[in-house]
Amino acid sequence: MSSRPRAERARQVADVLRQRITAGLFPGGLLPDERTLGAHLGASRNAVREALGLLREEGLISRRRGVGTVIETPKYGHGLDRLAGLAETLTGHGAVTNEVRAAELLTAPPAAITERLELPAGTAVVCVERLRRLNGRPLSLDTSYLPADVGRAVLAGDLAGRDVFALIEETTGRLLGRAEVAVHAVTADPDTAGLLEIPVGAAVFAIERLTRLADGRPVDAESLRIRADRMTLHATLHRNRPSPTPAPPLSPLSSPPPLSPAD
Amino acid sequence: MSSRPRAERARQVADVLRQRITAGLFPGGLLPDERTLGAHLGASRNAVREALGLLREEGLISRRRGVGTVIETPKYGHGLDRLAGLAETLTGHGAVTNEVRAAELLTAPPAAITERLELPAGTAVVCVERLRRLNGRPLSLDTSYLPADVGRAVLAGDLAGRDVFALIEETTGRLLGRAEVAVHAVTADPDTAGLLEIPVGAAVFAIERLTRLADGRPVDAESLRIRADRMTLHATLHRNRPSPTPAPPLSPLSSPPPLSPAD
Numbered sequence: 136m137s138s139r140p141r142a143e144r145a146r147q148v149a150d151v152l153r154q155r156i157t158a159g160l161f162p163g164g165l166l167p168d169e170r171t172l173g174a175h176l177g178a179s180r181n182a183v184r185e186a187l188g189l190l191r192e193e194g195l196i197s198r199r200r201g202v203g204t205v206i207e208t209p210k211y212g213h214g215l216d217r218l219a220g221l222a223e224t225l226t227g228h229g230a231v232t233n234e235v236r237a238a239e240l241l242t243a244p245p246a247a248i249t250e251r252l253e254l255p256a257g258t259a260v261v262c263v264e265r266l267r268r269l270n271g272r273p274l275s276l277d278t279s280y281l282p283a284d285v286g287r288a289v290l291a292g293d294l295a296g297r298d299v300f301a302l303i304e305e306t307t308g309r310l311l312g313r314a315e316v317a318v319h320a321v322t323a324d325p326d327t328a329g330l331l332e333i334p335v336g337a338a339v340f341a342i343e344r345l346t347r348l349a350d351g352r353p354v355d356a357e358s359l360r361i362r363a364d365r366m367t368l369h370a371t372l373h374r375n376r377p378s379p380t381p382a383p384p385l386s387p388l389s390s391p392p393p394l395s396p397a398d
Numbered sequence: 399m400s401s402r403p404r405a406e407r408a409r410q411v412a413d414v415l416r417q418r419i420t421a422g423l424f425p426g427g428l429l430p431d432e433r434t435l436g437a438h439l440g441a442s443r444n445a446v447r448e449a450l451g452l453l454r455e456e457g458l459i460s461r462r463r464g465v466g467t468v469i470e471t472p473k474y475g476h477g478l479d480r481l482a483g484l485a486e487t488l489t490g491h492g493a494v495t496n497e498v499r500a501a502e503l504l505t506a507p508p509a510a511i512t513e514r515l516e517l518p519a520g521t522a523v524v525c526v527e528r529l530r531r532l533n534g535r536p537l538s539l540d541t542s543y544l545p546a547d548v549g550r551a552v553l554a555g556d557l558a559g560r561d562v563f564a565l566i567e568e569t570t571g572r573l574l575g576r577a578e579v580a581v582h583a584v585t586a587d588p589d590t591a592g593l594l595e596i597p598v599g600a601a602v603f604a605i606e607r608l609t610r611l612a613d614g615r616p617v618d619a620e621s622l623r624i625r626a627d628r629m630t631l632h633a634t635l636h637r638n639r640p641s642p643t644p645a646p647p648l649s650p651l652s653s654p655p656p657l658s659p660a661d
Contacts, residue, residue: 142589147541149587150621151510154606157580177508189587212580215478218635245440247414278410300637311637317420317475318633320583320601320626324412324452326405338583338601343417349637358413363583370581370633372481374574374612 145185148178152186156195157210157367166196166204194337194364208365211269215370218314218346220298221267221275229270235294237264240283248280251345251356261286263294266330273331275361285354300346303354312349318342318368323360331362338363408448411441415449419458420473420630429459429467457600457627471628474532478633481577481609483561484530484538492533498557500527503546511543514608514619524549526557529593536594538624548617563609566617575612581605581631586623594625601626 152172155161166172166187173183187204190196197207213224222231241248244260252260263286264278279299281289288306289299304310319341328335339360346355415435418424429435429450436446450467453459460470476487485494504511507523515523526549527541542562544552551569552562567573582604591598602623609618 140589142587146587146589147621150541150604150606151508151514153582153604154514154580154621155510157582157606175508176510177506192587193584215581215633215635218637243440245414245438247418247439251414251417278413313634313636316633316635317417318478318581318631319416319420320603321456322585322599322601324405324409324455326403326409336585336599338585340583341413341416343413343420358410358417368581368631370478370579371576372478372579373576374481 141182141185144178144182145189148176148182148186149189151176153190153193153195156190156206161206164206164209165202166206168203194333208272210365210367211274212367212369213361215316215368218300218311220300221277222298223301225269231274232268232271233265233295234268235263235265237262237278238290238294240287240290244280248356252280252282252353254282259283261290263289263299265294269365272365273362274365275359276327276330277360278358280356281354299355303346307348307354310349311354312347312351314344314346316342316344320363327360331360333362333364340366340368404445404448407441407445408452411439411445411449412452414439416453416456416458419453419469424469427469427472428465429469431466457596471535473628473630474537475630475632476624478579478631481563481574483563484540485561486564488532494537495531495534496528496558497531498526498528500525500541501553501557503550503553507543511619515543515545515616517545522546524553526552526562528557532628535628536625537628538622539590539593540623541621543619544617562618566609570611570617573612574617575610575614577607577609577618579605579607583626590623594623596625596627603629603631 169180169183173180176183187196191198194207196204198204211225211228225231240259240261242259243257246256248260249256249258254260261281261283262278266273267275267277285303285307289302292302292306300311320338321341323331323333323335323337323339325335327339328337331339340363342359342361344357344359345353347353432443432446436443439446450459454461457470459467461467474488474491488494503522503524505522506520509519511523512519512521517523524544524546525541529536530538530540548566548570552565555565555569563574583601584604586594586596586598586600586602588598590602591600594602603626605622605624607620607622608616610616
């Protein structure tokens, strides 16, 4: 392996190291020195140094003079095994607080929103946008659109302190059923970067989630942007267990344009 | 909504538009003009123009003179509902071919690798690295480490044409059981960017996947890097169905460093 180009080795070493860091294998939050890491990872000190540089750019670690290489932010796991709100997921790991940036009734919402919620065109919807913090630091930016009958009651709830999911269940007296989730990885635009307090161009998860009541009615069309330096998505996948519900429409999610790759 | 700052509106419009594009709602691969989009999305032409700029930077769309705004790459969906290899997932959507970049027995593998595979230190492992293409264009870079008894047989298989999962099941005569998956979003380092033919700094999924045989034995420790402009991850989540197996260890995945945020 040592004969491979250095950038390639650095990438491979960074992958192994990221896995070990996010799996909690450096419990003190401090990484061993480069020589020790190199021995453990089977890599030269140069490759280790470059790999550490990649992980620094990701915001995962930083170098502190007189201390060494430290894990910058604990990375929290959001499970993809069950539908849960953020505060629910992070129970026991700190206080989730929400800065409510918008909470309003839209009497003439865009057709794109009513279609997504399977409502007739022109039906009023509620928009809630919140910047969510864990222990005071930004973690995600959540924009929800809800049908007006559900949303009005949610607007009256504790939006600064609670998950929208919990508010929906409490105010409707009904349980949520399932959600269709699409996960994208994108780079932060200036607005997102400013709100989440990350550099422009940093990687973020952009998640589209359409949540339905148990009877199948859509009640929450969300766009989430989650800091990828603070959150990892987790799942346990099974080989031979059929999905409990039909899978969402698979690929291609959009038809290819009728253009040649050479254009 | 129109009173909000323009960058914020552009972000919100981009989110709605990304969802519609990846859901296949523009089947011809061509977006309507800005005025039509604005009417549908409830946004000014300026906000639409800025949103289109954000999606162009993501690589999702491009502007073609005399044609309009076209969807650049169909985005394929990889389900997180069931454990499947890439070729299996994309059956019917094109030819998956693999450029084998490494396929070798490591007689003195790094401790970090043997630990991940739950093998005694110094046990030989097999490393397979492949650049995977769909219809000739790079989609992902997959690095697998396998125990030598399983890996040796896989090395003899059709690595250029088949999923490693299929080769493991065929050569061992045993079925895979489950995999623990952690999904990160990162930006492309120069090596990854060169191989996947994307700009340095573009968003990619970095996925760690540890796959086990039905008896629980780990047989494939993988690092995957997937082009985020070509692939979306999908799941259907349920509110009140308990996870079929214990969830992976949740947050914090690593302990916070004993340092103040002001450092």
